[in-house]
Amino acid sequence: MPLVNFRDVADNAGPRLRPGLLYRSARPTGLTAAELTAAAPGLRCVVDLRGPDERTEADWAAADALGATVRNLPGQGSPTDLAALPPGTTLGGLYTLLLDHRTAWFASVVAELADRLPAVVSCAAGKDRTGLTVALVLDLVGVGRADIIRDYTATAAAMPEVLAALELAPANGVPADRRYAGAAAVGGLLDAPEDAITAFLDALAERGGAEALLTRHGLPRDHVGRLRAALAA
Incomplete structure (x- = not known):
């Protein structure tokens, strides 16, 4: 499959989100322009959160062919290198560190997403970096x-399917969590458990919610209004 773990966020985020804007x-x-057009009509931007060692120029060539902007915004300077985390770290704990x-x-x-909808936000698995970014956007626009x-x-x-696509599926009898560097240090890393996102949302609420937290760290307030005007149904 050329697109794995792909969806319109509005498919699961309830009636408060307009469809066809955030994927x-x-x-x-091996994604083609025709496949991307069918999946995300009118796409203006791909925001790719992977680092340079995780991606190739060809990955989003289909978006380039459609005239969509491809923006690479890898996270930098985090102390949360998986290999450095102590055993017993939970996925929710990792999310709170992030x-x-x-x-x-x-x-x-x-802010990048606010400027360029309709957009796809993407990372290696579409789960952690992508999932937390989407959760912040949803909290910001009032999704429950x-x-x-x-x-x-x-x-x-x-x-x-994600693990197979990332070549992390069990091979030669070796489980995926032993083949993924540092994964054994983080319980649940190779899954998407409810307690992980619950812990993240609890931490977010303790910090005042997405709007208060992100605007304190550089998100312009007019971008908050722009996202709400575009996404909130």
């Missing part, structure tokens, strides 16, 4: 907690 995806494989240590980066990604959780956990059904 999420794992990395594409919220605290990549806040300005999240603000920059959300249950719908944010529903959107995140929808990835769980796609994880076998």
